[in-house]
Amino acid sequence: MTVSTAADLDLADPLAAHRDLFVGTETPLVYLDGNSLGRPLRTTSERLRAFVEEEWGGRLIRDWDERWMDLPEVLGDAIGAQILGASTGQTIVGDSTTVLLYKLMRAAVALQSRHPGRTEIVMDRDNFPTDRYVADGIARECGLTLRWIEVDPAAGVTAEQLAEVVGEQTALVSLSHVAYRSAWIADGGELTRIAHEAGALVLWDLSHSAGSVPLALDDWDVDLAVGCTYKYLNGGPGSPAFAFVAERLLDDVVQPIQGWLGAADPFLMGPTYHPADGIRRILSGTPPVVGMLALQDMLQLLSRVGMDAVREKSIGRTTYAVDRAREVLPEVALASPAEASLRGGHVTFTHPLMREVTAALWQRDVIPDYRDPHGLRLGLSPLSTSYDEVERGLQEVREVLDSLG
Template sequence: MTVDVHELQQAAATRDAADPLREYRSLFHGADDPASDVVSYLDGNSLGRPTIAATEAITAAVAQWSGRLIRGWDEQWMELPLTIGDRIGSVVLGAAAGQTTVGDSTTVLLYKLARGALAMRPGRTEIVLDTDNFPTDRYVLEGVANELGLDLRWITVDPASGVELDAAREAITERTALVVLSHVAYRSGYLADAEAITRVAHDAGALVLWDLCHSVGSVPIELDSWNVDFAVGCTYKYLNGGPGSPAFAYVAAEHLDVFRQPIQGWMGRRDPFEMGPGYVPAEGIRRVVSGTPAILGMVAMQSTIDLIERAGIGAVREKSVLLTEYLIDLTGELLPGVRIASPVGAERRGGHITLDHPAFRDVTQRLWARGVIPDFRAPQGLRLGPSPLSTSFAEALVGVRAIAEELGR
């Protein structure tokens, strides 16, 4: 197959010139750095690039720590998990204030929310989840089911697709206490109909906990208008919070008065500095907090939240769709024999795609060595996750061309 490389490069340059979000790329470290050894970063759905402003925010936080010392808790830090939580809720979750907080890992927050939700549905015996949900979701819920003597009802899904409405409707019954699903499937990028599935669950009297790790910051979300009960998500992908940045938890306002989470730490008590006997949960979303929040771990994400607010999540989603469509088109043109293991229709696709080929396990390491960074998902999937604010079309083309070269195309 003969490919006109110059023509492809010109077409990518034309796309970049027409991109209304092109100015944002320069706000990220390494995106246009000729000294960087990374020539194509296609793993924004695992770890986003740092913003330049994040460096400044971390430096300022250390200066505050140095200058204010313990006074920083009274002056800002105690409220920061809730302050940033409200920003996340407003900008990317469609959530009114007072329902979102930042802290702990996704795994720990999943446990907290699941246990608290299940306590609100006594007498029900089943948790519904799917066979291709992210491992931590499956493992946590397996453990919770064992602890409480509940049954897991599995929705069997095609790894190249995800949980469809009819499958959810069939699995959710009057025995269902809680449904735990991912809004965007980690492997295929399948975009679930969160609003419709939530409605089906509620019609059966069940509660819903959505994992938003692969959708927050790339796909429009409307938790309040969808009547979602609980949600959790990480902040180091499209929110660019950095490695290990704490996750967020959402609890709908209607549940806050009765929700009790199982890790009763002092920071979630009604008056933590009373240091008194017995645990009485704080009012509102603060009751989800357990221990001392990781202040330095949560400051970096604020800059990306600001950028998404400025660009608009609608524009971010439009760029994301164009990037993934472009990657799909390039796959068809440059990678014959490679299977697209993701939804082709944009209405059911999140912010990344997965390509399948038996050689990809070995190819991934060679790509990394030459500065092209996708990620591998067993058994033979190569995930391409462009980040709308920092990935250019030219960068995407460089990555797919490198994949073709490593496959000997």
């Protein structure tokens, strides 16, 4: 493989033209952190302007009745259909990922309290810190025990590992579908089946999956899921997360943050709380309308392209990065699955100097991410990252490593 291969691959890429739809792709900056914050779409500038001048500025409070109040469910259904493999009425947008994790974990524990022997939450030690912190707090709050799965940080939770720890004591299994460090793709269907056979509920964190890896929550019989929208869904910094609750659980789910927007009749302003029917009961406060604007543009783009095409392109990008790193960076270790089918939309390489390398790369307008221990993480957002960008980034890593001696 040669450097010129990147240009050839970009020319042959049937989705290459979509890169021009994103702000900043015309500059020499190399952006390899799309799994932390996706680039904005150019059309979002016009959407923001129109929102300020026409909706917020023109319709003012009337737009709550005309459009805004329904946005959490409208966008939730779009995410469900296009991204999650979920039928309507099970997904809603609102709150941060952390808050939604707390709501759904706490709701799952409450559902399982009908079975007094179920006293454990199962989670792996390499799960994203927020997931672990929230679970730890809920365990202390509810008098439960955390049961940890020890995993290879360059891989993730396997079916065999989960089967060893779940049983009649398990209330909830909480896992990430794509590991934030290694990009390991968990077997969503099989792990859910194993947990269900033990009588446990399952909560999936889809933050590194949504918009990068096709999902099938209905087919997998998933109970609960959350995910953020500012990575591969390009919703912008702090854009609200989404929550999924299987239809069969909606009548029984009691979420712990009872706010007026999750009430059956928000404008009744009554003395007591009665939850809304369906997925709307997961809401608490006023929907973050401004934070949903950019998300709408990316969902429209993904609906045209399709997740299968996105996944094919993602595999091409990460495979190119892995293959070229073997040639350009032979002293660097791969800390992600070598097999493309087991790898999500990012890839991680380790070397003792990667913290220093990352800092130096940022000074050169090459933007990857750093994750301990010694990990350089390349988030290759499928529609906005070119092969040439990957190639230039790896060549810069080579130069920086050489300069550091």
